[in-house]
Amino acid sequence: MNLDELLKEYSELESQLADPAVHADQNKARTLGRRYSQLTPIVTTYRELESVRDDLTAAKELAGEDDTFAAEADELEARVPQLEDRLRHLLIPRDPNDDKDIIMEIKAGEGGEESALFAGDLLRMYLRYAERLGWKTEIIDSQPSDLGGYKDVTVGIRAKGDEGVWSRLKYEGGVHRVQRVPVTESQGRIHTSAAGVLVYPEAEEVDVQIDPNDLRIDVYRSSGPGGQSVNTTDSAVRITHLPTGVVVSCQNEKSQLQNKESAMRILRARLLAIAQEEADAAAQAERKSQVRTVDRSERVRTYNFPENRISDHRVGFKAYNLDQVLDGDLNAVTQALIDAEMAEKLAQHS
Numbered sequence: 001m002n003l004d005e006l007l008k009e010y011s012e013l014e015s016q017l018a019d020p021a022v023h024a025d026q027n028k029a030r031t032l033g034r035r036y037s038q039l040t041p042i043v044t045t046y047r048e049l050e051s052v053r054d055d056l057t058a059a060k061e062l063a064g065e066d067d068t069f070a071a072e073a074d075e076l077e078a079r080v081p082q083l084e085d086r087l088r089h090l091l092i093p094r095d096p097n098d099d100k101d102i103i104m105e106i107k108a109g110e111g112g113e114e115s116a117l118f119a120g121d122l123l124r125m126y127l128r129y130a131e132r133l134g135w136k137t138e139i140i141d142s143q144p145s146d147l148g149g150y151k152d153v154t155v156g157i158r159a160k161g162d163e164g165v166w167s168r169l170k171y172e173g174g175v176h177r178v179q180r181v182p183v184t185e186s187q188g189r190i191h192t193s194a195a196g197v198l199v200y201p202e203a204e205e206v207d208v209q210i211d212p213n214d215l216r217i218d219v220y221r222s223s224g225p226g227g228q229s230v231n232t233t234d235s236a237v238r239i240t241h242l243p244t245g246v247v248v249s250c251q252n253e254k255s256q257l258q259n260k261e262s263a264m265r266i267l268r269a270r271l272l273a274i275a276q277e278e279a280d281a282a283a284q285a286e287r288k289s290q291v292r293t294v295d296r297s298e299r300v301r302t303y304n305f306p307e308n309r310i311s312d313h314r315v316g317f318k319a320y321n322l323d324q325v326l327d328g329d330l331n332a333v334t335q336a337l338i339d340a341e342m343a344e345k346l347a348q349h350s
Helices: 003-017 026-062 067-090 112-132 166-172 256-279 281-288 322-326 331-349
Strands: 102-108 136-144 150-158 174-180 191-201 215-220 236-241 246-250 301-304 309-312 317-319
Touching (some): 067 331, 102 166, 102 256, 112 136, 136 256, 166 191, 191 256, 236 256, 246 256, 301 322, 309 322, 309 331
Parallel strands (some): 174 301
Antiparallel strands (some): 102 150, 136 150, 174 191, 215 236, 301 309, 309 317
């Protein structure tokens, strides 16, 4: 969509949002309002650029008569390329999921109990990061390990403001490798293990239509590590989506109904990801860069405890504040990934 089309769309949105009848449908009003907010920076920058260009033309015409206008013309001339550059950045096509909340799965991989402990460390890192940004988090399902880690844990993360969670955490998908001396190691030797992270944009019911006839729902008794937390009723739920073969299990909640609702949330997110992969080759390539097999070689990031170093291998990011990163200070590494994607998009559209 070119700039003229966006300006026309913005004007139409203004008219629609000024109509009280539109606000009778809250979902429609919210959708229109979100799109209006997305376009506002583009329109504001364009209008400012046009204003500066007009002022520059006038200042140049008067510069011969008054030195004050000559100085003003120089200032305005310097602002034009700055505004043009800002507008160029704003016109780069956005990821349509950037405003969405996410569902994240963290899975222990090679490394046994140490990998499960690392999965727990990653969960804490994301929870602390979300807390710093004022996001809401919710453990949807989990399979704890005997030493307090996680074999598998699923968490929902929701934003409060305009910026969606997906826009900052979509890059976390992949194999995360850790190098440290495990608590189970008596000789003090450094081990390498891995955990996998999968990130899905949270899907609304309107995003994914699921035919109840396509679902097989099994119920069973939930269980915890070492036989603890064993439920005496069939409250755990396993849902199989027959057309795709996607299987989701939930046992965290006490009631069968709550577990079913949680499982449906995860299922919708997974099916949305599958639908987008099929529709968009770029999305398919991106999803392939996430976890295929959670082994130690196929990694996106390494957490080296002896050196207090974190390295993101996709963009060459390296920092020696691993302790702070694991405490939720993820901004520098996520920004490096955002900047790299922006640079790539600029190169494609230049």
